[in-house]
Structure formats: structure tokens, C-alpha cells
Amino acid sequence: MYELNGVRYVMAQARREAYERELEGAQHVGTLRGSDLVGCRYAPLFPYFADRAENGAFRVLAGDFVTTEGGTGVVHMAPGFGEDDQRACADAGISLVVPVDSRGRFTSEVVDFAGQHVFEANANIIKRLKSEGVVLRHETYDHSYPHCWRTGTPLIYRAVSSWFVNVTAIKDRMVALNQQITWVPDHIRDGSFGKWLENARDWTISRNRFWGSPIPVWRSDNPEFPRIDVYGSIADIERDFGTKVTELHRPFVDDLVRPNPDDPSGKSMMRRVPEVLDCWFESGSMPFAQVHYPFENREWFESHYPGDFIVEYIGQTRGWFYTLHVLATALFDRPAFKSCVSHGIVLGDDGQKMSKSLRNYPDPMKVFDTYGADAMRWYLLSSSILRGADFSVNEAGIRDTVRQTILPLWNSWYFLSLYANAAKVSGTFDASSDNVLDRYVIAKTRALVLSTTAAFERNDLFEACAQVRDFLDVLTNWYIRRSRDRFWSGDHAAINTLHSVLHVVCRVAAPLLPLTTEEIYRGLTGERSVHLAEWPTTEALTADDSLIASMDMARDVCSATLSLRKAHQRRVRLPLASLVVASPDAALLRDFVDVIKDEVNVRDVQLRTDVDALAKRELNVTPAALGPRLGAETQKVIRAVKQGDWSMNGGRVVAGGIELLEGEFSLRLVATGEGERGSTSLRGGDGIVVLDLAVTDDLQREGIARDVIRLVQQARRDAGLHVSDRIRLSLGLPDDAAAAVREHSAMVQEETLARELVLGAVNGDTNATLDDAPVRVTVERLT
Numbered sequence: 001m002y003e004l005n006g007v008r009y010v011m012a013q014a015r016r017e018a019y020e021r022e023l024e025g026a027q028h029v030g031t032l033r034g035s036d037l038v039g040c041r042y043a044p045l046f047p048y049f050a051d052r053a054e055n056g057a058f059r060v061l062a063g064d065f066v067t068t069e070g071g072t073g074v075v076h077m078a079p080g081f082g083e084d085d086q087r088a089c090a091d092a093g094i095s096l097v098v099p100v101d102s103r104g105r106f107t108s109e110v111v112d113f114a115g116q117h118v119f120e121a122n123a124n125i126i127k128r129l130k131s132e133g134v135v136l137r138h139e140t141y142d143h144s145y146p147h148c149w150r151t152g153t154p155l156i157y158r159a160v161s162s163w164f165v166n167v168t169a170i171k172d173r174m175v176a177l178n179q180q181i182t183w184v185p186d187h188i189r190d191g192s193f194g195k196w197l198e199n200a201r202d203w204t205i206s207r208n209r210f211w212g213s214p215i216p217v218w219r220s221d222n223p224e225f226p227r228i229d230v231y232g233s234i235a236d237i238e239r240d241f242g243t244k245v246t247e248l249h250r251p252f253v254d255d256l257v258r259p260n261p262d263d264p265s266g267k268s269m270m271r272r273v274p275e276v277l278d279c280w281f282e283s284g285s286m287p288f289a290q291v292h293y294p295f296e297n298r299e300w301f302e303s304h305y306p307g308d309f310i311v312e313y314i315g316q317t318r319g320w321f322y323t324l325h326v327l328a329t330a331l332f333d334r335p336a337f338k339s340c341v342s343h344g345i346v347l348g349d350d351g352q353k354m355s356k357s358l359r360n361y362p363d364p365m366k367v368f369d370t371y372g373a374d375a376m377r378w379y380l381l382s383s384s385i386l387r388g389a390d391f392s393v394n395e396a397g398i399r400d401t402v403r404q405t406i407l408p409l410w411n412s413w414y415f416l417s418l419y420a421n422a423a424k425v426s427g428t429f430d431a432s433s434d435n436v437l438d439r440y441v442i443a444k445t446r447a448l449v450l451s452t453t454a455a456f457e458r459n460d461l462f463e464a465c466a467q468v469r470d471f472l473d474v475l476t477n478w479y480i481r482r483s484r485d486r487f488w489s490g491d492h493a494a495i496n497t498l499h500s501v502l503h504v505v506c507r508v509a510a511p512l513l514p515l516t517t518e519e520i521y522r523g524l525t526g527e528r529s530v531h532l533a534e535w536p537t538t539e540a541l542t543a544d545d546s547l548i549a550s551m552d553m554a555r556d557v558c559s560a561t562l563s564l565r566k567a568h569q570r571r572v573r574l575p576l577a578s579l580v581v582a583s584p585d586a587a588l589l590r591d592f593v594d595v596i597k598d599e600v601n602v603r604d605v606q607l608r609t610d611v612d613a614l615a616k617r618e619l620n621v622t623p624a625a626l627g628p629r630l631g632a633e634t635q636k637v638i639r640a641v642k643q644g645d646w647s648m649n650g651g652r653v654v655a656g657g658i659e660l661l662e663g664e665f666s667l668r669l670v671a672t673g674e675g676e677r678g679s680t681s682l683r684g685g686d687g688i689v690v691l692d693l694a695v696t697d698d699l700q701r702e703g704i705a706r707d708v709i710r711l712v713q714q715a716r717r718d719a720g721l722h723v724s725d726r727i728r729l730s731l732g733l734p735d736d737a738a739a740a741v742r743e744h745s746a747m748v749q750e751e752t753l754a755r756e757l758v759l760g761a762v763n764g765d766t767n768a769t770l771d772d773a774p775v776r777v778t779v780e781r782l783t
Contacts, residue, residue: 002026009136010037012073019072022136038062045134048110049097056094063088070141080159098159102208118156163206163215163275167326171200174329182339184459185388193317193342203326205281212276214253220260222268227260229270233295250276284323287336306334309459311341314388341459344385347392354393362395374513375401381512382465406516408472409509413520415480415487416498422724423490427499427524431540435486436591438497439544440551441479444471445501446541447548452508453535461512468509475501478555482595488724488753499524504536550588554596556683557581557589561600564678564691573710574703576692578604582611583687601706602691615669615679615688619646619653625664633658704737704770705744708777711768712752715777725781729754732762732776755782 002009002016004026011019013031037060044050044058052058065084066075079089080098089096099109106113106121112128113121129135146155167174175197183189206215216231231237234245241256253272260268282289287305291297306328312320321340328336345353348360367376379401385391420427431442448471455464479498480487486494506521510530521530561579565572579602581589586607589596593605608614619641626634640646640656647653653660653667669688671679679690695703712729721727729752731741738759741748749757766774 001028001030001032003029010072010074012068014068015071015073019137034062045129046110046112048099052095052097056092059092061088061092072136081157083157086159096159100156100158102160104156104158119154160208162204163217163273165203165205165326165330167200167203170326170329171197173333174200174325177329177333177335178325181335181337182458184339184341184386188314188317188340188342188388192314193321196317196322197325203323205278206273206275207278208274209276210250212279213282214248214250215273215275215277217273218256218258218270219273220262220268221271222260222263225260225263225268227262227270280319280323281327283320284325284327284336287324287328288331305332305336307337309339309341310337311343313346314342314344317342339459341386341461342388344387344389344391346380346385347390349392349394351392361393362398367395367398371398371402372406372515374406374516375399377514378405378465378512381461382469383462386460386462405469405472406513408476409505409513409516410520412472412475412480412498413502413524416495416502417523418723419487419490420495420499422722423492423495425490425492425495427495429500429503429540430493430496431500431542433493433497435493435497436547437479437483438493439542440547441475441497441501442541443544443548444474445504446538446543448508449504449536449538449541456511465512468505468512471505474555475505482599490724500540504541506530507533507536546588549585550592553583553585553588553682554592554599557596557689558599560680560682560689561596561602561691564680564689565600568678568691568693570693570695571703572601573706574601574695575699575706576600576602577694577696577699578602578606578692580606580608580614580690581682581687582608582614582690583682584609584611585687611669611686611688614690615671617648618668618670619648619655619665620668621655621660621665622663626660629661629664630658701736701740702744704740705748707770708733708737708741709748709751711770711775711777712748712754712779715768715779716752719779719781721779721781724753726753726755728756728758728780728782730758730760730776730778730780732760732766733770734762734773734775737770737773737775752779754779 002011002023004023008029009023009026010032016023040060041053042058042060044053049057061077063075063077063084066073077085077089079086079094079096080100086096097109099107100118101107104117104119106116106118108114113124116124126135126138130138147153148155175194178189178194178197181189183193188194216237218229218231220227229240231240234248237245237256241258243256245253245256247253254274256272258270259266260270287307288294288301291301293301310321310324316322321342324336328334348354348358349362350358350360352358352360354361364376375398379393379398380386380391382401382405383391383397416427431438431445433439433442448467451467452464455461455467479501483491483494483498502520502524506517506524507530510517510521510533514531517530521527521533527533557579562572564570565576570576579596579600581596586609589605589607593607596605597603621637621641623634623638626637630637637655637658637660640658646655648667653665655665667685669679669681669685671677671688671690676692676694677690678693679688681688708731712731716725716727729749731738733741738761741757741759745757748754760776762773762775766776768775768777
């Protein structure tokens with residue numbers, strides 16, 4: 001409390017500095033707790049409702065919504081113009097006053113400003129208050145303000161008399177029935193929707209508008225003879241009003257007036273209440289209203305309700321999803337829908353909600369013309385938006401969809417057609433090959449069918465996309481790439497296997513990539529449409545879980561090793577001496593050592609199970625996850641980890657005497673020992689690969705030979721040769737490179753399909769470079 005020129009000012013202590021200019025020289029004369037002020041009366045700034053002081057108005061109340069971030073810490077409350085205001089005043093027994101009409105103008109109760117719009121009256125009100133010397137500061141606040149989304153007109157909060165659905169009476173049942181609904185993502189059931197139901201209030205279903213479905217309630221116009229009639233059918237209205245009803249909207253329905261049966265004088269009349277229904281009430285009534293139930297289609301409705309599936313954005317947990325659920329509970333005591341996909345908000349490339357008026361998104365027609373409609377479809381279905389998160393649409397993401405998903409699928413089909421035509425054979429559905437790679441890809445295809453079927457049945461399109469995308473990586477970057485030699489030789493088993501896999505994959509991916517799969521499937525089978533085909537089953541696809549486990553682990557080892565090569569700048573064509581794989585499951589790799597050698601280009605692979613002899617575990621904590629649970633002890637845990645004061649026993653990790661929970665830490669293996677080596681953990685964190693990075697002269701020469709092979713393959717493509725064409729190869733190389741090719745000539749000729757190899761010196765006629773040195777590569781097709 002401060003005093004200046006005989007006037008005392010009360011404000012929050014935290015706001016004193018904000019008024020330094022206005023209160024310069026003011027003396028601090030006392031300190032009050034907020035609770036000391038509660039109940040104190042004050043004189044209103046305007047006299048219009050001063051008489052209400054007798055009923056509790058114009059006194060200090062406490063509210064937990066008042067902050068010290070702005071203003072003085074003291075807020076004026078008007079119960080007719082704000083939710084917090086109304087609740088606080090109602091709790092204090094202060095009655096409602098609404099001196100503003102439906103057009104936003106002051107009523108005659110506000111004598112000095114009657115007829116003025118509330119926004120237009122602002123300047124006059126401020127002028128009046130200043131003239132009376134009661135303004136300490138006049139300033140403008142910039143803040144987000146509600147506007148009509150159609151017209152952009154500023155809106156005001158104003159209490160109006162409304163009709164309500166007594167939701168609180170059925171709230172517990174609504175919560176119980178929600179447990180029967182399958183939500184995607186599943187956290188919405190007990191999260192945003194479940195919490196909304198638990199805190200549900202009565203639902204105001206009336207609106208003060210002309211357009212809309214009129215509320216079918218007629219009320220006596222004389223309160224001395226009160227009567228309310230609620231109508232449930234046109235027949236009931238026609239019976240009481242004695243006229244044919246052909247129009248249920250305003251103004252026609254408002255013309256239906258009849259004498260009040262409860263008024264013996266016959267003077268009072270039954271008139272329809274002026275409100276119309278909230279459009280969300282109509283949306284919630286959709287399941288039965290669309291078929292005019294219960295007046296028609298009773299049998300159809302009762303066999304089709306609740307609906308199998310609905311979808312809308314996550315904001316409808318407070319809108320359509322909610323109103324459907326309220327009415328279904330109240331009327332039928334069951335959910336309105338069995339499953340619901342609730343997606344996030346689609347944002348434009350500027351981070352704002354995507355809007356036709358803002359046009360903050362890529363032109364759809366341009367996207368379709370450039371990348372295809374499937375690209376946009378997959379981009380959205382595979383995005384975090386189907387996990388309930390907001391998602392920003394941009395052209396780069398759509399382009400990545402083409403590169404990561406559509407092209408791998410299309411290129412697999414192109415690859416098959418290319419080699420099948422070269423071998424003059426047609427693939428058939430045959431998944432019986434005993435080749436290990438064929439068996440693996442068939443088993444993975446079977447797993448794909450099972451996982452995507454389960455995902456689609458849960459309406460989890462995000463997961464279905466993830467399964468298809470992961471499978472395409474296996475198909476193109478492992479199976480096809482490692483089977484190229486078999487396709488070159490026209491291996492019928494390989495062709496039939498890939499034909500069978502694409503036959504299944506097209507049907508699995510058809511809901512996600514309808515146009516791409518249609519084109520591939522028709523070319524593959526000659527049938528009319530993939531969308532008329534049966535959903536695939538696993539009857540013809542052999543399961544082999546042990547093979548999948550082994551091959552997946554081999555792929556993980558290769559991926560980890562190749563990442564090490566990249567990190568340490570050891571190109572893949574450069575052979576390295578050795579790789580050590582240490583894992584409790586290392587035995588799974590016994591039959592795939594040669595595959596790993598070939599894939600990562602190492603001469604020796606060692607399998608070991610004694611992980612602790614090769615590596616130590618490093619613990620990293622996640623402060624953002626620890627903080628909410630441990631508070632100030634978070635730093636204690638961080639210090640303990642840095643000092644090595646942590647232990648692991650089974651699955652329990654303890655640091656500084658505090659047990660860490662899942663998600664609060666990560667463990668990784670780091671190789672111990674000396675030498676020029678690189679290491680990284682395998683997926684799951686229980687294994688490690690250690691790569692010998694040393695490069696000897698012998699390894700360097702083989703690497704040069706492999707670099708030459710790459711140049712020859714490019715020359716074949718540039719010459720337009722078929723993949724199976726045999727060639728005469730002439731090379732003009734520096735002496736060291738020629739020596740390397742001569743030493744590994746058998747490998748060079750086998751890899752490039754060269755029946756003849758001629759080595760010569762570099763002359764002026766060069767057409768390529770090898771390690772920045774000019775060389776000559778000449779290929780000639782042999783007939």
C-alpha cells in the first residue's frame with residue numbers, strides 16, 4: 001500500500017516497479033495480504049448498479065486466475081462478461097447483470113452511454129474516468145483477441161439465457177462407455193477425451209440466431225399461467241396446432257401459435273422460444289437423424305449403430321466426438337462409434353493452421369503434377385499427424401516420400417520386368433524356393449501381411465505405413481541388391497520369388513498407394529485392378545522366424561559397420577582386414593559370415609559372445625525426463641554419472657543411490673582396447689561391432705581395383721549396354737592402378753562381365769578419373 005498526495009494506492013508488491021513513473025515519490029505505508037482485503041467493500045466507479053451493493057456486489061473477492069504479470073494485481077469482475085468472472089461472482093452470491101444488448105450496445109441501464117457499441121464507447125468511458133481523476137494510467141495492451149472466423153469481426157463475451165443438456169447427470173456413464181471405444185492414437189481415450197469427459201459440464205445447446213434448426217419448445221407468454229410443451233415429432237405439432245406442417249424453419253415455425261390450455265381465460269398464448277439449436281447438437285444427432293430414426297429405417301439403424309469408424313482432427317474431442325458421445329449415452333446407453341482416428345492439425349509451411357484463405361500450403365495441383373497424388377497421400381498417412389501431433393506440410397517432405405517409398409516400390413517392379421524380359425520368362429506366384437535369400441524375403445513378406453493386417457484392423461495407418469516402408473528397405477537394399485547375380489543369370493526361382501513378393505506387397509500397400517500399386521499390379525498380373533483383388537493371406541508364405549532373426553541381425557551388423565566406415569571415411573570399395581561382432585546372440589550369425597564379409601567388404605569376421613571383454617557400458621541420463629520426477633536431485637544423478645558412481649543389476653540402473661526409470665537414461669557400448677579401430681552398438685544396445693580401420697598396401701590395391709570396377713559399370717550404362725551383355729574391356733591406367741587391376745583381374749572381369757581385358761598406359765585419350773587422375777575406360781559389346 002502506497003500513499004501519494006493524500007491518496008492511497010493498493011497494488012501487488014510485484015507490480016510496484018511497473019508504476020514507478022506514476023507513483024514517483026509515493027511512500028510505502030503498509031503491507032496487506034491478499035486475504036486481508038477479501039470481503040472489503042468499495043465504491044463503484046459508475047453509479048448504475050450501486051444499489052446492488054446490498055446484495056453483495058462491490059466487494060473484494062479472491063480468484064486464482066489473477067496474476068502479477070500485468071496490471072496492478074487487482075482485477076475488476078463483471079459476471080455477465082467472462083467465464084471466470086461469472087464463476088467467482090456466482091460463488092459469492094452476486095447476481096448477474098447484462099447491460100449490453102444482442103448487438104453489443106449498452107442498454108438504457110447505462111444511462112450515459114446507452115445505445116453506444118461497447119467498442120465505440122471505450123474512448124468516452126476513458127475520457128469520463130480521467131475527468132473524474134480516477135485513472136492512474138491509460139495504456140493499450142496487445143493480446144490475442146477472439147474474432148468471428150467468417151467475418152473477422154471482434155467478439156465479446158456476454159451471458160445469455162440458454163437451454164442445456166444435463167450432461168453432469170450422465171457423466172459417469174459417458175466415462176464408462178468411452179472404455180469400449182478403440183482410439184487411434186490410443187492415448188486419447190484416457191487422455192484428452194477421457195479427461196474432458198471426467199470434467200464435463202452441462203452442455204448449452206441453444207443459439208440466438210435466425211438460421212438453424214429451431215428448438216421445438218413452446219412456452220406460455222404469461223408467467224401467471226406457466227406451461228412448457230416440448231415436441232418430438234411433426235405429428236405431435238400438427239395435432240396440437242391443428243394445421244399441416246411443411247416447414248420447420250424460421251420464420252414459418254414461429255407462426256405456429258395457440259392458446260395456452262392451462263389459462264382458463266384463453267388470453268395467454270403458447271409461443272415458440274426464439275432460440276435455435278447449436279449446430280453441434282445436429283452433428284451429434286447425425287447417426288440417427290440421417291435415416292429419420294425412429295420414424296423410419298428402425299431395423300437398419302439398430303443393425304448399423306454404433307458406427308464402425310469415424311475420423312476427424314483432435315480438436316473434435318471437445319466437438320463432434322463429444323456431442324456424438326453425449327447423445328449416444330443419453331439416448332441409447334452405448335457409444336456412437338466403435339473406433340475413432342483422431343489426427344493432429346495440418347499446418348501450412350508457415351507453421352500456422354492450414355487455411356484456404358491464407359493459402360499457406362503447396363499448390364495441390366502442382367504437387368500432383370510434379371510428384372503424383374500417391375506422394376501426398378502417403379506423406380500425410382505416414383506422418384505424425386496420425387499420432388495426434390500437429391504436422392507442417394512442405395514440398396520437401398513430399399519429395400522425400402517419392403524417394404523413400406514410391407521409387408523403391410516402382411524400381412523393384414522395373415527391376416523384375418527388366419530381368420524377366422532379358423531371360424525371356426514370365427514370373428509366376430511361386431514362394432517355394434529353397435534359396436536362403438528367397439526364403440528370407442518370403443518370411444518377411446509373411447510378417448508384413450500379419451503386421452499390416454493387424455494395423456489396418458486397428459485403423460492404425462501410421463503403423464501400416466511404417467511396416468511397408470521398412471519392408472521396402474529390406475526388399476530393395478538387401479534382397480534385390482544381394483540377388484543381382486542371380487537375376488543377371490536369369491535364375492527362375494529369383495524371378496518367381498520377386499514376382500510373388502510384389503504380388504503381395506501391391507495388395508498390402510493398395511490402401512496407402514492406390515495409384516502406384518494399381519499400375520504395378522496390372523502390369524505384374526494382367527488382372528483388372530489391385531483394388532478388386534482379395535486381401536492377401538499367409539497360406540502360401542512360409543514362416544521362418546529363426547531365419548528372420550538371423551538375417552535381421554546380419555543386416556543390423558552391416559548397417560552399423562557401414563556407418564562406421566562413413567564416420568571414419570573408409571569408402572565401401574576399400575577392403576578392411578577384420579570385423580569383430582560381439583553379442584549374446586552372435587551364434588545367429590554363424591551361417592551369414594560370408595554375407596557380412598561381402599556386404600561390408602572385410603576379409604575376416606569374428607563372432608564372440610563375451611561382450612564385456614571387448615566393451616564397456618556408458619550411461620547417459622536425460623535431464624528433461626529426470627527433472628519432473630526428481631526435481632533438485634536431478635543434478636545429484638548427473639554428477640554421479642560423470643563420476644562413474646552408477647551400477648546396473650539386471651534391468652535396474654542406479655546412479656548416486658537413485659534408481660532410474662525407463663526413458664530417463666540410455667546405455668551404449670564403447671569398445672575397449674587399443675589400435676586403429678572404430679566401434680558402435682548394435683540395435684537394442686546389447687551387442688557391439690568393432691572394425692579394424694588400418695589400411696595396408698594389399699588392401700589399398702584391392703580397393704583401387706574395386707574403384708576401377710565402378711568406373712567400368714558406369715561406362716556400361718553410358719554405352720547403353722544391357723545388364724547381361726558381355727564386353728571387351730580396355731583400360732588406360734597409371735602404373736599403380738594397372739598393377740592393382742592385374743593382381744585382381746579375375747574379380748574385375750567377373751564383376752563387369754568382361755570376357756577380354758586389355759591393360760594399357762594412360763594417353764591423351766582419357767574419359768574418366770580415378771582418385772583425380774585421368775584414365776581411359778573403353779567397353780565394347782561382344783556378340
